[in-house]
Amino acid sequence: MTELNDIEDYIARMALGDRDAFAALYRATSAKLFGVCLRVLGEQAEAEDALQEVFVKIWHNASRYQVNGLSPMTWLITIARNLSIDRLRARRKAGGGSMDEAEALADTRPGPEALTLAASDRGQIVACMNELSPDRADAVRRAYLEGETYQELADRYDQPLNTIRTWLRRSLMKLKECLSR
């Protein structure tokens, strides 16, 4: 079982150009990240292309990892999710901005909230999602894992755009409040 610290170590060594560390990171995380690409894209060939893009990006951005404030698995999953969503949206020709830079932004260290969350039981997130009504939890999942935009959610739930926006924002704040308890 690969420990979280190992993954941080691989990324730090990759930032110094260590290809063995890259191979080790690939062994440790490619199945999880490929699972995420497959789940979002639903298509083997495109998920393989996405995974290639993901690891190329991880290699190039390894030196920026230390300043981006995310835990290593969050960083890797966010890259896999965002690149997959970009492909999905390009396929759908839907609106919404590119997610490409989201995980690359700078911070010096994890913020207090990120630390609190990392320390808390991950099961808490499941519990808090379950506190939302099923369709609202479903909308949050669809926005994250299907990349659905406000317009697409409005069409799906047959609601006005502003209603959907309010809906989703309230669900997210309820989630935040539950996780902060």
Add this chain to the structure above:
Amino acid sequence: MTDDVNKSAGDDSAGMEQAAEYALGLLTPDAASAFEAQMVTDPAAREAYAFWATTLASLTDDIAPVAPPKGVEDRINAALFGAQRKPRTILERLGSRPLAFAMTIMALTVLWVTLQPDVAPTVVPDYRAEIAAEDNSLIVLASFDVETRQLLISRTEGGARPGRTLQLWLIAGDAAPVSLGVLPDQTNVTLAVGDALVMAMAEGVLAISDEPLGGSPTGLPTGDVLAVGSVTRL
């Protein structure tokens, strides 16, 4: 910058909402760019984003791992490294456990910094970095010459906030940031880099933070990280 950008994101639920919408990719391109700019200067916005990135990533917890076909790794290696032989890095040439060695030395070394205002570059640099804010409100170009250990700094855009100062940091691997010095008001300066930091410089990241006059009192960045740039070999 608009007032909106200067508002702190963690202060109110609107800021948390915006961070969540950004993490989900629900903002318009303009609003997303504005939020990215805000994150550069606002730690609360970065914290809010980190919170949502972490929370949302856990929605993938129940996605089962699927081993990718063998060919994918070969394609990735070909795309990244081609057929060329693996070049050895500076660190690898220094023998086993170079990172630990470098970090120990770095911790023990007192970095001496001399400031020589407005010296024109006379050496051919080996490494360079563009240390820039996301919105380009602060841009500092750095070039480093291994032979002379000189780091030439040229500030082309922006400056310190009123009553504050800019401090330059080197971040290598998983080590804590090491201060390279406080940047004076002059736009061009030369910093002398201690021998122990040369290796770290080669593959490091340079960052500039907002600090009280005289520099960080703690030896680590205390204010907003204003600009970041990776060091690349020329």
